Amino acid sequence: MAEYVSHKKEYILIFVALALLTVLELFVPEMEATKVTKGTILTLLAVVKAGMVAWYFMHLKEERGWLKFIALIPISAFLYAVVLILEILYR
Numbered sequence: 001m002a003e004y005v006s007h008k009k010e011y012i013l014i015f016v017a018l019a020l021l022t023v024l025e026l027f028v029p030e031m032e033a034t035k036v037t038k039g040t041i042l043t044l045l046a047v048v049k050a051g052m053v054a055w056y057f058m059h060l061k062e063e064r065g066w067l068k069f070i071a072l073i074p075i076s077a078f079l080y081a082v083v084l085i086l087e088i089l090y091r
Contacts, residue, residue, distance in 0.1 A: 014056045021049050036089075047078075 028041050 010056065014052060018049055018052060021045055043082075047075075 025042060025045050028038055028045070031038060031041075033041075
């Protein structure tokens with residue numbers, strides 16, 4: 001039987017990091033920047049937060065390589081959509 005290992009400290013650190021990213025998101029709309037820049041920053045922050053949740057709280061870091069690959073499929077679809085949108089905007 002495997003010995004229990006507490007992840008309490010790690011989870012608290014991730015919670016604090018997610019909270020700080022959320023606070024940062026509150027300040028982005030007040031920045032002196034274009035809507036595209038603000039949207040890009042907010043999107044990147046959201047992607048980082050989602051990645052942290054998946055990696056730590058959904059335990060992807062403990063999974064085998066093929067499951068990590070499967071998790072990357074939606075990310076690649078998102079990146080493809082971003083490229084298409086940017087291509088349309090700057091055409």
